[in-house]
Amino acid sequence: MTKRVLFGGLFHETHTFLRQHTSIAAFEATALHIGRDAIDKNTGNGSPSAGFLEIAKGAGWDVVPTIQMAAMPSGVVEDAAIELFQRHFFPVLEAEISGLDGIFLVLHGAMVSESSDHPEADILAEVRALLAARGLDIPVVCVLDLHANVPQKLIDNCSAAVAYRENPHRDAYETAVRAAHILADVMACPGIAQVHLPTRYVLPPTGVGSADDPMRAVLAAARAIEASDRDIVNINVMAGYSYADVPHCGCSLSAATRGDPGRAQEHLQYLADVLEDNIARGYPRDAALSDVLDAVDQLAPGRGPVLLVEPADNIGGGAPGDATDLLGPLLALGRRGIVAALADPEAVDQCRAAGIGNAISLMVGGKTDEHHGVPIAFEGKVTNLTGGSFELELKTSHLASMLGTHAEMGPCAVMENDQATILLSSRKMPPMDLGQLHSQGIRPEEATYVLVKAAVSHRDAYGPIARASFNVDSAGLCTSNLTRLPYRKLKGKIIALP
Numbered sequence: 001m002t003k004r005v006l007f008g009g010l011f012h013e014t015h016t017f018l019r020q021h022t023s024i025a026a027f028e029a030t031a032l033h034i035g036r037d038a039i040d041k042n043t044g045n046g047s048p049s050a051g052f053l054e055i056a057k058g059a060g061w062d063v064v065p066t067i068q069m070a071a072m073p074s075g076v077v078e079d080a081a082i083e084l085f086q087r088h089f090f091p092v093l094e095a096e097i098s099g100l101d102g103i104f105l106v107l108h109g110a111m112v113s114e115s116s117d118h119p120e121a122d123i124l125a126e127v128r129a130l131l132a133a134r135g136l137d138i139p140v141v142c143v144l145d146l147h148a149n150v151p152q153k154l155i156d157n158c159s160a161a162v163a164y165r166e167n168p169h170r171d172a173y174e175t176a177v178r179a180a181h182i183l184a185d186v187m188a189c190p191g192i193a194q195v196h197l198p199t200r201y202v203l204p205p206t207g208v209g210s211a212d213d214p215m216r217a218v219l220a221a222a223r224a225i226e227a228s229d230r231d232i233v234n235i236n237v238m239a240g241y242s243y244a245d246v247p248h249c250g251c252s253l254s255a256a257t258r259g260d261p262g263r264a265q266e267h268l269q270y271l272a273d274v275l276e277d278n279i280a281r282g283y284p285r286d287a288a289l290s291d292v293l294d295a296v297d298q299l300a301p302g303r304g305p306v307l308l309v310e311p312a313d314n315i316g317g318g319a320p321g322d323a324t325d326l327l328g329p330l331l332a333l334g335r336r337g338i339v340a341a342l343a344d345p346e347a348v349d350q351c352r353a354a355g356i357g358n359a360i361s362l363m364v365g366g367k368t369d370e371h372h373g374v375p376i377a378f379e380g381k382v383t384n385l386t387g388g389s390f391e392l393e394l395k396t397s398h399l400a401s402m403l404g405t406h407a408e409m410g411p412c413a414v415m416e417n418d419q420a421t422i423l424l425s426s427r428k429m430p431p432m433d434l435g436q437l438h439s440q441g442i443r444p445e446e447a448t449y450v451l452v453k454a455a456v457s458h459r460d461a462y463g464p465i466a467r468a469s470f471n472v473d474s475a476g477l478c479t480s481n482l483t484r485l486p487y488r489k490l491k492g493k494i495i496a497l498p
């Protein structure tokens with residue numbers, strides 16, 4: 001018989017130390033699809049939602065859409081945005097509830113709203129309560145980002161949470177496919193339990209790439225357990241997202257099992273021990289720009305640019321993407337061959353007013369807040385003006401986990417002088433795909449320095465073209481040095497090693 005599956009999505013990684021809140025408009029700028037649009041706008045777009053829809057189509061499921069919304073990582077989500085989700089999700093759930101066989105949600109797991117530290121867990125709890133009130137026990141499966149901060153309440157209120165395993169998140173689509181297969185299995189054969197084990201560790205984003213320890217070691221151990229214990233359906237190694245000041249912030253482990261939950265909990269304890277053994281590499285420090293430039297000057301000649309990675313203005317981590325803490329000094333030092341991108345709608349307007357081919361002098365960057373540098377003077381020629389849309393060149397890049405394979409930066413301008421080429425965009429865009437620069441006529445491959453506002457998510461795109469890469473310290477709010485942040489809610493958590 002045809003299975004009827006309710007589908008929805010709510011995706012945001014919330015940086016609680018940013019002053020600017022995230023409104024409905026921020027979701028509209030990325031993805032806000034209601035009803036049938038939640039299917040039509042996501043089908044085939046390479047996103048996690050597309051992964052679910054592909055399996056649903058193949059299995060002949062009758063998908064009941066509700067609402068799918070996603071916004072770029074940024075500040076605390078306004079309650080109005082959560083209420084919008086609830087308004088389009090719960091009435092459909094209540095109307096359809098008696099005919100449903102399953103529920104599938106594409107979540108992030110590190111969302112914080114004005115009135116809740118874990119709105120996603122609240123929503124799952126409300127779903128579970130509505131089902132229980134009618135004596136129903138249908139499976140609820142959700143997809144989570146590897147950076148999810150997971151409270152017990154989230155695990156307690158779904159049948160299976162299934163998290164990405166790669167960082168950069170090249171497996172977001174594939175994870176949704178895996179989660180949909182798990183939903184199919186549980187719809188066919190109920191009987192699955194989950195266990196959860198929080199850890200003490202709150203790790204900076206630069207410390208949780210899946211190619212490096214500690215994540216590499218823990219993920220490998222998790223895969224070995226799945227291979228050896230046939231009862232285990234799935235194990236999540238969730239790195240957590242360190243810029244959410246919530247009690248459940250940090251690295252956590254969970255497992256779904258068809259066997260003994262006690263045995264699954266033992267597996268998680270073993271994985272926690274592996275994490276502990278490898279924890280030292282989870283807290284990298286970013287180097288001062290002067291030290292990095294000394295090291296760059298010692299490099300043997302080679303092809304490709306040097307990446308100057310600025311984790312503190314990591315756009316994919318929520319930062320504004322307009323920090324000038326690296327660009328300003330590099331220009332002042334007379335360095336040449338620089339490629340940089342700044343989110344600066346005001347500067348875009350000035351370039352548009354000047355027109356292509358004309359030289360102008362303006363102040364760029366540093367305009368969002370006091371944490372990300374000051375506006376710096378730049379004089380150059382406007383070499384391109386565009387609408388700012390591009391297709392991902394790497395269809396499985398980290399960006400596809402957020403946006404699918406089509407991206408919109410809003411109106412953009414390119415400025416050039418004898419030192420630098422700067423992409424100015426109206427909206428911030430994390431540097432996760434080279435299509436962002438190529439589409440604007442910029443060739444990072446030919447630069448001497450490429451400034452990258454990221455922690456790990458840029459690696460699949462920029463790693464292959466680079467001669468060398470250095471993480472450079474700056475003052476921004478996505479700093480790798482978590483001791484700079486004014487946490488209030490972390491109890492018993494470790495944010496730095498002695």
Ligand SMILES: [Zn+2]
Nearest residue numbers: 145146147169
């Ligand atoms: Zn993530």
